[in-house]
Amino acid sequence: MNIADIYGKFDQIGSLVFATVDKGIPQTRIAHLFAFDDDGLYFRTMVTKAFYKQLNETGMVSICGMYPTTRIRHDDEGMPIFEPGYTIRATGEVREIPFETLKAKAGQNEMFTLGVKDIERYPAMTTFCLHRAWGEAYDFDFEMAHRSHKLERTRFCFGGQKVPFQGMRITEACIGCGACLEACSFKAIGRDGESCVIDPSRCDVCGDCYTVCPVDAVEIVIEDTLVQGAA
Numbered sequence: 001m002n003i004a005d006i007y008g009k010f011d012q013i014g015s016l017v018f019a020t021v022d023k024g025i026p027q028t029r030i031a032h033l034f035a036f037d038d039d040g041l042y043f044r045t046m047v048t049k050a051f052y053k054q055l056n057e058t059g060m061v062s063i064c065g066m067y068p069t070t071r072i073r074h075d076d077e078g079m080p081i082f083e084p085g086y087t088i089r090a091t092g093e094v095r096e097i098p099f100e101t102l103k104a105k106a107g108q109n110e111m112f113t114l115g116v117k118d119i120e121r122y123p124a125m126t127t128f129c130l131h132r133a134w135g136e137a138y139d140f141d142f143e144m145a146h147r148s149h150k151l152e153r154t155r156f157c158f159g160g161q162k163v164p165f166q167g168m169r170i171t172e173a174c175i176g177c178g179a180c181l182e183a184c185s186f187k188a189i190g191r192d193g194e195s196c197v198i199d200p201s202r203c204d205v206c207g208d209c210y211t212v213c214p215v216d217a218v219e220i221v222i223e224d225t226l227v228q229g230a231a
């Protein structure tokens with residue numbers, strides 16, 4: 001996914017959750033992206049807001065949203081049913097964009113014109129660019145209404161950031177018993193010779209393979225660091 005694709009998915013959602021950290025305490029609010037270019041994704045806030053202070057202090061933000069609905073239905077047994085759709089999130093570094101720079105961008109790209117008008121109307125408004133980030137789009141169809149598998153996960157990055165691997169991995173300890181193949185309702189596991197392998201784009205990290213493996217061959221990996229092995 002390139003920046004235009006990423007922006008398109010966020011823009012289709014509209015209102016997004018923007019998360020920051022203030023003295024170690026997570027903070028969220030609803031905001032939206034209003035433009036993109038080769039430098040990143042753009043949003044606005046006001047210099048009077050705590051959001052602005054947190055963005056400047058940490059230089060970081062995390063954004064997420066869900067499409068087409070956040071509503072959850074329930075079946076006869078009370079289990080949740082999610083309409084097919086996607087979630088998307090991006091986490092990374094931000095920088096404030098000077099008004100003169102924004103005006104220069106507006107001269108070349110209409111998307112930035114609204115930002116200029118808004119700041120002219122509300123002078124306390126300012127612009128930030130998420131310029132170095134990683135994230136993922138999580139496309140789900142849990143009932144498999146439109147395809148034969150539940151999940152298509154697409155990881156992305158831009159601005160020189162790399163995508164940390166987070167998920168499950170089968171090690172050389174695998175004896176090929178196939179228990180994980182049967183346990184995986186996401187159809188994320190296949191054969192590679194005698195052993196099994198996990199397709200990260202289909203894996204929900206649900207842990208069913210982890211709990212069923214008789215020889216502890218399934219690892220939990222976060223940011224390429226093994227944080228826990230099956231005991």
Ligand code: SF4
Nearest residue numbers: 174175177178180213
């Ligand atoms: S359950 Fe464990 S040993 Fe069996 S195939 Fe899966 S990873 Fe390999």
Ligand code: SF4
Nearest residue numbers: 184203204206207209
């Ligand atoms: S963690 Fe869940 S979704 Fe991922 S491979 Fe294991 S059983 Fe399948």
